[in-house]
Amino acid sequence: MKDFKEKKLSSKLVYKGKILNLRVDTVRLPNGKEGQREVVEHTGAVVIVALTDKQEVLLVRQYRYPAQQELMELPAGKLELNEKTLECAQRELMEETGVVAGNWNELYAFYSTPGFSSEKLYLFMAKDLIFKEQHLDADEFVEMKKVSLQRALGMIKEGRINDAKTIVGILSAKEELKM
Amino acid sequence: MKDFKEKKLSSKLVYKGKILNLRVDTVRLPNGKEGQREVVEHTGAVVIVALTDKQEVLLVRQYRYPAQQELMELPAGKLELNEKTLECAQRELMEETGVVAGNWNELYAFYSTPGFSSEKLYLFMAKDLIFKEQHLDADEFVEMKKVSLQRALGMIKEGRINDAKTIVGILSAKEELKM
Numbered sequence: 001m002k003d004f005k006e007k008k009l010s011s012k013l014v015y016k017g018k019i020l021n022l023r024v025d026t027v028r029l030p031n032g033k034e035g036q037r038e039v040v041e042h043t044g045a046v047v048i049v050a051l052t053d054k055q056e057v058l059l060v061r062q063y064r065y066p067a068q069q070e071l072m073e074l075p076a077g078k079l080e081l082n083e084k085t086l087e088c089a090q091r092e093l094m095e096e097t098g099v100v101a102g103n104w105n106e107l108y109a110f111y112s113t114p115g116f117s118s119e120k121l122y123l124f125m126a127k128d129l130i131f132k133e134q135h136l137d138a139d140e141f142v143e144m145k146k147v148s149l150q151r152a153l154g155m156i157k158e159g160r161i162n163d164a165k166t167i168v169g170i171l172s173a174k175e176e177l178k179m
Numbered sequence: 180m181k182d183f184k185e186k187k188l189s190s191k192l193v194y195k196g197k198i199l200n201l202r203v204d205t206v207r208l209p210n211g212k213e214g215q216r217e218v219v220e221h222t223g224a225v226v227i228v229a230l231t232d233k234q235e236v237l238l239v240r241q242y243r244y245p246a247q248q249e250l251m252e253l254p255a256g257k258l259e260l261n262e263k264t265l266e267c268a269q270r271e272l273m274e275e276t277g278v279v280a281g282n283w284n285e286l287y288a289f290y291s292t293p294g295f296s297s298e299k300l301y302l303f304m305a306k307d308l309i310f311k312e313q314h315l316d317a318d319e320f321v322e323m324k325k326v327s328l329q330r331a332l333g334m335i336k337e338g339r340i341n342d343a344k345t346i347v348g349i350l351s352a353k354e355e356l357k358m
Contacts, residue, residue, distance in 0.1 A: 042295070111341060114342055
């Protein structure tokens with residue numbers, strides 16, 4: 001099996017920001033030549049498929065500035081420094097939907113955009129939900145919706161759910177439940 | 180329904196690169212305050228689930244520098260200026276796998292990371308495959324693998340396929356084929 005590894009020769013930090021940093025690295029390519037790699041550094045995040053006893057999934061509607069539109073997404077959020085993924089998932093679900101879940105299951109982790117970002121997403125399934133109150137950050141504007149898992153599958157096909165992590169989570173929930 | 184739209188007040192281009200640009204915009208938030216939004220501009224890309232007559236899916240193994248590891252992914256690639264999504268899908272499938280497909284079907288489009296990037300991915304399913312020769316770009320190092328769709332589903336559960344667009348594509352193919 002050929003080794004395609006690229007070795008870092010030098011690294012330049014272009015931007016240090018709030019949710020991301022941008023780095024441009026010079027690397028040794030497998031053919032011996034030099035190349036440039038643009039890397040959006042991200043601390044990682046969690047995504048939560050929270051299911052009610054009636055097989056409804058919790059979605060959040062929010063304006064996504066980079067996409068210039070409101071999207072329907074699974075609850076999700078960035079890992080804080082030294083935060084464990086499960087703790088983060090529990091915190092984000094509470095903040096965005098006001099829900100506490102009695103049953104948590106980590107499905108798997110995946111890269112959102114490995115071509116240009118280090119962001120890794122940890123997917124959790126949450127059940128046995130208790131509904132309390134939302135606790136949003138000062139610059140978060142989020143509205144919760146409950147949608148049946150079947151309806152959510154239809155919304156993916158219609159393009160009304162069009163966020164990668166949300167599609168991954170909903171299709172994975174369907175797999176898990178063997179629907 | 181509350182309107183969560185964020186209005187651009189000013190925009191600063193931080194970096195203009197090869198596969199992405201980085202912009203930091205000041206916006207008016209729904210609560211009237213000002214906020215900052217970091218936006219990774221990307222021209223968009225295509226992803227291809229190419230299926231053989233035996234329900235095998237074509238995967239490409241490649242080193243992903245931002246993830247610091249080799250990943251198994253569906254063939255994919257960036258849209259060139261003014262390129263139609265189907266043309267791009269046909270070109271990328273040919274370049275990365277050497278395959279020409281007789282039957283193309285656009286499933287849907289989705290955002291890879293709407294929290295910080297404008298990148299939109301267009302998912303295609305390709306069938307009636309004819310195998311020819313790979314035509315890689317100078318800095319692309321890619322190896323094709325054929326894997327049964329069932330095995331690919333197992334690889335997702337085991338974390339051996341851990342790229343968002345690839346998980347979306349494989350689970351969507353399973354849906355389409357009503358497996």
